[in-house]
Amino acid sequence: MRSIRAIKVLDSIPVLLRTSLNAPVKDGKVTQAFRLKSALPTINYLRERHARVILISHVSGAGVETLRPMYEAMKVWIPDLQFCEVATGPQAREAVRALPPGGVLMLENLRRNPGEETNDPAFAKELASLGDVFVQDSFDVCHRTHASVVGVPAFLPSYAGFTLEREVTELHTAMKPKHPALAIIAGAKFSTKEPLLKILLKSYDHVAVGGALANDFIHVQGHATGASLVSKEGQESVRALLKNRRLIVPHDVVVAPPKSTRAAGRQTVVSDIGPHEAALDIGPDSVAKLCELIRKAKTVLWNGPLGLYEQGFTDATLALARAIAASKARSIVGGGDTIAAIESLELSEQFSFISTGGGAMLDYLADGSLPGLDALQVR
Ligand code: ADP
Ligand code: MG
Secondary structure (H helix, E strand, O other), X not given: OOEHHHOOOOOOOXXXXXXXXXXXXXXXXXXXXXXXXXXXXXXXXXXXXXXXEEEEOOOOOOOOOOOHHHHHHHOOOOOOOEEEOOOOOHHHHHHHHOOOOOOEEEEOOHHHOHHHHHOOHHHHHHHHXXXXXXXXXXXXXXXXXXXXXXXXXXXXXXXXXXXXXXXXXXXXXXXXXXXXXXXXXXXXXXXXXXXXXXXXXXXXXXXXXOHHHHHHHHHHOOOOOOOOOOOOOOHHHHHHHHOOOOEEOOOEEEEEOOOOOHHHOEEEEHHHOOOOOEEEEEOHHHHHHHHHHHHHOOEEEEEOOOOOHHHOOOHHHHHHHHHHHHOOOEEEEEOHHHHHHHHHOOOHHHOOEEOOOOHHHHHHHHHOOOHHHHOOOOO
């Protein structure tokens, strides 16, 4: 991968910058600026060298189809930022032509064009025609074979932006952890986390499961899980993983009727989940045990909220975040919901590194590569 620093001439050059502006939006306003702030170092580097910066990104999520809220939010940092209502075609070409050296233009949501997700070569070529150079800085989409990820680099000299570089460096280090090393993998959906669990059990001293993911293990251990969220698939794999002595499964949980809030919670051991109760957080004894391991650890990798945080089951997540913040361990944290939980609890400053990637982080850690990174390799 070539670094953005290797681009020799930037003055007046139109640079197509695939960035990550997919921030959460509510009532037409960006609610969390983490991703937008992460995009700034690369944008500023290009501006300061008088490139003509063309920002391309997608936004997805219920009812959100436009990047306008991100444009409004970014103007705080880039007052002369411009916006174009389309990503390709005459209007986009004209907007690029009119862009002065050092100027920044944001094009509209790439996913409005079906060619983005299908990686239509005609769409990729048209996007690529807007710039002389391509910079990939959106690590979070690098696991997808979309036009702005794997299509465009086929047409332009391509480089890695600072966010992407840092992601790759940090996650690479996470795979060669300093010991003692602790991984905490929680959240939901066993199938998406299974490859990672397997890999981590090879290089980490302890791998703890939490959240709904832990329910799958509790279930296979033979305990009744009542109304808990449990995966239907993967029981054989769970059984195999349970044999590994590095794996830590919580021994107590907070249970409540599935739709209830924290106030209804009851702490108990995993063998005592009632038929109408769901395990919605891991329990304080299990948390204390993890905090003890965190205190001794040199590396802590964490993905996935430990409980149903949207309904207030945040005790374990908060306690762990605080323990990680207080420890000297190198801490690497990531995952879409994990970041959302950390941000809503105002803990983002507490970690050595927060990955902007959800699925991309999981895939990179499990496979050691991603389609979008392979596409940047010099051919
Ligand atoms: P990430 O996006 O950080 O990788 P996941 O998508 O794997 O995390 O999982 C996050 C989801 O898991 C959240 O919606 C969270 O509420 C849910 N969750 C965590 N623990 C539980 C639980 N015990 N029961 C039900 N849902 C849970
Ligand atoms: Mg998620």
